[in-house]
Amino acid sequence: MTDEPPVVRVRVTGPRGGRPRPMSGASQIDARTDVGDIYMRALMRTQLRLALGVTAVVLATIGLLPVAFTLFGGFGTTTLLGIPLPWLLLGGGVYPVLIALAWVFVRRAERNEQAFLDLIRPK
């Protein structure tokens, strides 16, 4: 082999010596390393725990209403401002609860994502 490519001189410009810079979380995730995997699983676990927590609140309040109506017969006949309590709850009372839970969830989910971003973004 005679026609080898000519040798090209390259100037080394990187920082000399010292320890290599650690990979950012984002590059770890892109490289599918174990550390990157841990970052992703942690994000998913936090968000899932939040979602399940809010669901538990829904089930323990609105979701238990039918059971409460069955167990406590008086529920059906109690009135407030002339309106039976079940009508008041199902016809209007549950809606502010749903909206409030949604609002709390969005704030916390966004906070979780911000924490994730702060963790993995290249410094």
Add this chain to the structure above:
Amino acid sequence: MSPAYGITAVVLVSVATLLVGAIGLRISRTTSDFYVASRAIGPSLNASAISGEYLSAASFLGVAGLILARGVDTLWYPVGWTAGYLLLLLFVAAPLRRSRAYTLPDFAELRLESQPARRVASALVGLIGLLYLIPQFRGAGLTLSALTGAPTWVGAVIVAGVVVANVVSGGMRSITIAQAFQYWLKLVALLLPAMFLLRAWHHDGGPTHGLHLSDWVEPLQGHYALYLTYSLIVATFLGTMGLPHVVVRFYTNRDGRAARRTTVSVLALLSAFYLLPTVYGALGRVYASDLIRSGRTDSVVLELPHRVLGGTAGDLLTALLGAGAFAAFLSTSSGLVVSVSGVLSQDLVNRWFDGVRAFRLSGVAVAAAALVLTALSSGLAVAHAVELAFAVAASTFSPLLLLGIWWRGLTARGAIAGLVVGGGLSTVAVLAVMVGANPIGWPGALLSQPALITVPLAFGTMVLGSKLGRRDLPVHVASTMVRLHAPEAVDLDRGTFHPDRRTV
């Protein structure tokens, strides 16, 4: 009553819808405009549009009718239809937007990396869309017949015609503006007459006869009431996330954060609307209880102004309600036809026709099929018919989305098995109810509200089927999870999947 006001109202709403659609036509040019309005829609407009699309014949007419007929237990319908958006927000909204899947079959293909899974999902979108269109068309016929005395098929044909004209001319952008407009129209059309009716009722001395029957006013008085209520809760809470026209809407959000914020606004808009059907149901009990005996409770909303107020005021308010009802049929049917024809044109019609033409042809075919099915199926309360579509969605796409987004272990085989089991069982129940089967005892309860059985079975089948074939895990599941869950603000490798757009 004079039909002139009613006809004017229906014509006005239809023309307004077509006009808004025509304005949209001027700004939507390319295929990607047609499909997703180029994703340039702000959260508040989008929230109005989602709500406008979601509030169907069932919400506008059907819920009041059910409340009139069966009392407090039916209040769970609107509660469930709203809470469904909360669950969608908690588990699905942001990841689904981040998936960049435009349809549920897109999501199935992205997550499961399987063409068979995609095709099963497409078939289910078609099925749920048709089930949902039938009560819309029937409600339209009922409304026009109450307003003008026309035969019931006329209203169904008019709605189908306007929807097709609008969908094939403007695609989704026009629909978005029209849908947003229709939310506010529906709210005003239900709110204003309610205020007049309540004033007249107060003027009458606030009569309460008919309101004190214990099996109407007290919860859980009927047979199997606890089972039926919880089954309804499962179907509505989980079904919302699996409705084809709801999912498509999330693609029009800018990013995952916007998708979440839009959903919170949707919850507020729906809550405001759902305070109203109860008023009509309860007033109907006082002034129109004969509708229960004649089996026409679905038209209570339209009948009340006449019975309570009469005269020109009654005519005008009836016309306003008719306009709102037509807005409800038009917006929900448009959304359904857009999303089902989106799926059909991508997976089926695309083989023979190109982009925009495939989309238009699919729209015509879907509307025609739904018209035929409306003519074939027998009478069933509008709200219950819609709820059965929710039961199928809850038994199929809800486990697919929840497990697919949050559990890496879901495989194509497990998902398909679950879709077939959940979709098959719930569809059998729905068809049985639609053709009029009404067995006594437990079988009847199971058929009329199947979700409490079929949803856990679908979940169980998906998990079991996936565990049995662990080595079939999709190859790129790690990339998919990054795509679904990582915020867009950071630049990451999210895999290469792009929804199949051969024509764009």
